[in-house]
């Protein structure tokens with residue numbers, strides 16, 4: 189296809205003649221010097237990268253290699269399309285503009301280099317390009333001219349945000365310097381282009397609108413062709429020096445994040461709920477468990493450290509930071525980066541670099557890893573460091589006692605296994621040992637087995653399952669703690685011991701489908717247990733209950749008691765964020781409220797995947813914080829401010845934390861599990877019919 193002839197093209201010119209001289213107004217000696225400097229810049233760049241890769245390789249091996257197909261798919265989705273950055277307003281727009289401008293101009297400059305090299309090899313005249321002509325040239329000019337604006341706009345927006353102090357961006361001189369350098373490259377690029385236009389008297393304004401606008405502005409100062417040529421040469425060198433310096437410095441400055449980030453986004457191996465196991469053999473070889481020195485992190489985690497751009501999103505989302513605990517996931521990562529760039533990989537991370545109190549503040553809610561645009565998981569670094577502290581016996585007080593009770597009695601309450609069925613008194617709940625042909629194994633969990641308030645949740649679930657004629661059974665006294673809290677607190681071998689016992693019990697009872705009302709148990713049975721031979725389907729009770737309502741096997745009363753008053757719903761982190769289950773609990777509540785599924789709950793400001801942590805995860809349930817110091821108090825105030833009479837939950841930990849918190853703010857607000865709300869609606873209907 190022939191391109192339309194631009195109006196500015198001299199009369200009689202052919203579209204195929206569209207081109208411009210590469211290195212116009214730059215003498216041969218300057219071109220040679222430029223290539224020598226470019227080779228030096230690339231050499232410094234490659235040396236820096238090789239040095240960094242060598243350092244990364246000193247980390248421990250990581251499990252689960254990522255296939256190249258997955259890596260390419262992630263590169264397209266997360267790097268090229270910037271998927272992890274969408275939906276964050278001006279910050280997303282600024283990054284997309286900066287990134288797209290940078291990539292397009294980098295490709296454009298590389299293509300110019302290729303053209304010049306080929307023209308040289310083929311012995312072409314300066315005005316007889318190899319491919320830099322015709323339609324290609326027209327598109328090239330228009331695209332690079334336009335994306336230069338994107339680069340400048342993106343840099344400008346980031347600079348304004350950093351200098352004004354909007355958001356949690358890093359504001360170190362080095363961070364600002366990088367942005368100023370990029371901005372200078374963009375601005376000098378347009379200045380060079382416009383002076384070249386004046387000097388060469390080009391007439392292709394339609395293909396370089398920004399360049400021509402700048403040229404018109406220069407001409408307004410009265411600059412002549414000759415002076416434009418001299419200024420062009422000077423500015424061309426300034427632009428070239430900035431660009432080459434930028435390339436050379438990439439591996440040695442914050443710019444490294446763009447390369448390490450790309451690698452990390454392609455090869456990262458963690459779904460939110462997955463932790464890497466530690467083997468006994470590994471501990472026997474190294475003599476320790478977990479991370480004591482930087483070199484104990486996996487090579488992927490060392491890449492993660494270099495990928496961090498200190499944007500502060502993790503800090504903004506961290507419930508522990510929000511509650512004033514001594515934990516900022518951004519600072520954890522940046523302090524580790526500082527140690528890596530300072531004393532090096534042999535540096536002990538505990539104490540001077542990261543305080544134990546910082547590590548114990550984490551609720552493992554996953555928010556930091558979920559929002560990080562570079563795919564970094566501060567949470568996993570924290571649990572790896574916790575493992576070392578546990579191995580050293582550094583945990584004291586109530587959480588340590590909970591671990592001891594779990595080890596001794598099989599539950600953190602330290603109560604007898606024979607009491608595990610106390611919740612089911614009078615309900616005639618079938619045991620797996622007595623009903624071997626059960627379809628669903630109902631995993632009750634320690635909270636519902638021993639906590640009097642949570643026992644009512646298990647009773648509601650069992651009554652609903654019976655009412656819907658679900659073929660289920662429970663393990664009763666054969667059940668042990670999943671070990672979820674123990675694992676996330678860092679006690680890996682206590683977790684493994686419990687997991688192996690429970691997996692053996694599941695196998696002996698032939699469990700294929702497991703139902704649990706605790707999202708922590710759901711994640712552990714699904715993601716932790718699959719690392720130890722547990723292969724079964726695991727669903728949360730909200731999923732099964734909403735299905736039973738949909739199938740008409742559970743019929744809530746229309747406009748019954750549950751419809752009275754307003755109800756809000758708190759998404760548990762491990763259900764909404766970690767397991768991605770957000771709509772089934774809402775469907776259960778809607779059906780309970782109206783009997784028709786038409787009503788909806790009052791949404792809290794932070795809902796679904798962006799939910800706010802109640803403060804109990806990661807073993808925080810067992811810490812003796814005074815109420816005001818607990819993580820999750822902001823969430824409690826949000827619920828109190830919603831004006832709802834009831835807050836529904838779908839996790840026994842949330843049930844406890846929100847009940848305690850609301851008792852101080854709005855004791856009139858009821859905290860109830862979704863199963864209790866549904867049971868009330870279903871059994872009210874039955875009583876009335």
Ligand code: SF4
Pocket residue numbers: 495496497498499500501502503517518521556559560561562563564566
């Ligand atoms: S870890 Fe991720 S979210 Fe946190 S500061 Fe670094 S890049 Fe930003």
Ligand code: SF4
Pocket residue numbers: 502505506507508509515516517549550551552553554555556557566567570
């Ligand atoms: S997992 Fe949650 S509590 Fe822990 S550092 Fe990340 S955001 Fe903070």
